[in-house]
Amino acid sequence: MFKIGNVVIKNQIVMAPMAGISNSAYRQIIKEMGAGLVYAEMISDKAIYYQNEKTKKMLTMVENERPIAQQIFGSDVKTMVYAAKYIYQTMQPDIIDINMGCPVPKVAVKSKAGCALMQDEKKAYQIVQAVVNSVPIPVTVKIRSGYDKINAVAIAKICEQAGAKAIAVHPRTKKQGYSGKADWEIIKQVKANVNIPVIGNGDIKSCYDAKKMLKETNCDAVMIGRGLLGNPWLIQECVAYLKNGKEPKPVSAKEKKAMLEYHFNKLKQIKPEKIAILEMRQFALWYVKGISQLKPLKTEIVKMNNQQDFQKIIKLCEERI
Ligand SMILES: Cc1cc2nc3c(=O)[nH]c(=O)nc-3n(C[C@H](O)[C@H](O)[C@H](O)COP(=O)(O)O)c2cc1C
Numbered sequence: 001m002f003k004i005g006n007v008v009i010k011n012q013i014v015m016a017p018m019a020g021i022s023n024s025a026y027r028q029i030i031k032e033m034g035a036g037l038v039y040a041e042m043i044s045d046k047a048i049y050y051q052n053e054k055t056k057k058m059l060t061m062v063e064n065e066r067p068i069a070q071q072i073f074g075s076d077v078k079t080m081v082y083a084a085k086y087i088y089q090t091m092q093p094d095i096i097d098i099n100m101g102c103p104v105p106k107v108a109v110k111s112k113a114g115c116a117l118m119q120d121e122k123k124a125y126q127i128v129q130a131v132v133n134s135v136p137i138p139v140t141v142k143i144r145s146g147y148d149k150i151n152a153v154a155i156a157k158i159c160e161q162a163g164a165k166a167i168a169v170h171p172r173t174k175k176q177g178y179s180g181k182a183d184w185e186i187i188k189q190v191k192a193n194v195n196i197p198v199i200g201n202g203d204i205k206s207c208y209d210a211k212k213m214l215k216e217t218n219c220d221a222v223m224i225g226r227g228l229l230g231n232p233w234l235i236q237e238c239v240a241y242l243k244n245g246k247e248p249k250p251v252s253a254k255e256k257k258a259m260l261e262y263h264f265n266k267l268k269q270i271k272p273e274k275i276a277i278l279e280m281r282q283f284a285l286w287y288v289k290g291i292s293q294l295k296p297l298k299t300e301i302v303k304m305n306n307q308q309d310f311q312k313i314i315k316l317c318e319e320r321i
Helices: 024-032 045-049 053-058 077-091 105-110 114-119 121-134 152-161 184-193 207-217 233-244 253-270 273-287 294-301 307-320
Strands: 002-004 007-009 013-015 037-044 068-073 095-100 139-146 166-173 198-201 221-224
Touching: 013 233, 024 037, 024 253, 037 045, 037 053, 037 077, 037 095, 045 053, 045 068, 045 077, 068 077, 077 095, 077 121, 095 114, 095 121, 105 114, 114 121, 114 139, 121 139, 121 152, 139 152, 152 166, 152 184, 166 184, 184 198, 184 207, 198 207, 207 221, 207 233, 221 233, 253 273, 253 307, 273 294, 273 307, 294 307
Parallel strands: 013 037, 013 221, 037 068, 068 095, 095 139, 139 166, 166 198, 198 221
Antiparallel strands: 002 007
């Protein structure tokens, strides 16, 4: 158990924000697996400011996802404050998170947001402070090691001074993107230099990695991203292993097929069926990994277009269990 401001987080396992992945449907599944905290995918401050309907729909969240953090990205104090207030007033998430880690050119170069904020310490401070002052809930910040030069410790301290209540650290620079190995030493350095909770992130693929990161960096919690693609069970494995050393058991093809159906049903509750199907393609490809005679199954998945196609996939899975 740890606390972010006054928000109690029941364990040390946190779901990372992932655009196109961490929507309400998948967050509910992750929460059911026992995650202490889930982060919703990033939302553009400008899109909220200009009342983009598609973006507003992305803010969907349900009660049993709590505690939940909604992440926003932007580089303009006024619109970041507007977005934070709007999200607080309409959705009441438990936490607002500021994205200082996104490396994609559209965000970090064109909008000077995401990881680009790590290059401008003054602006980083102004944005965090303004957002903190605009909502009555805790504000957290998710950072990288740096943009090109490594300044995670300096930025983390600035965020703390500006009123952030926790820092999540993905220790790669913008230039590194997702390549190479996350340098957990930087998480350790950040933790040693701030007095707010630090959430370590990067390359956790198993419950053993989770334990190792906690031990090596002294961080307060671990955040898992790509390890959850097609593998929500990793959450319960981490929770159980940290709690009582319980070893994980392999996930069966039957469980994977059942999760595929469950996930689709959840997605259909928040998105039109056509969109849910298209989004399900990537999740289905991840879920079926490890199911035998994969190739024909994959061929069908990448072209599924409607409910009938989905049922065909389920039937193919059943034949292989
Ligand atoms: C598909 C995808 C989408 C992502 N979207 C976001 C995002 O919206 N906000 C964010 O802060 N990080 C985002 N990230 C980065 C992750 O939150 C995380 O920091 C990164 O994947 C490293 O953790 P991992 O090794 O556990 O995946 C994304 C990563 C992936 C793979």
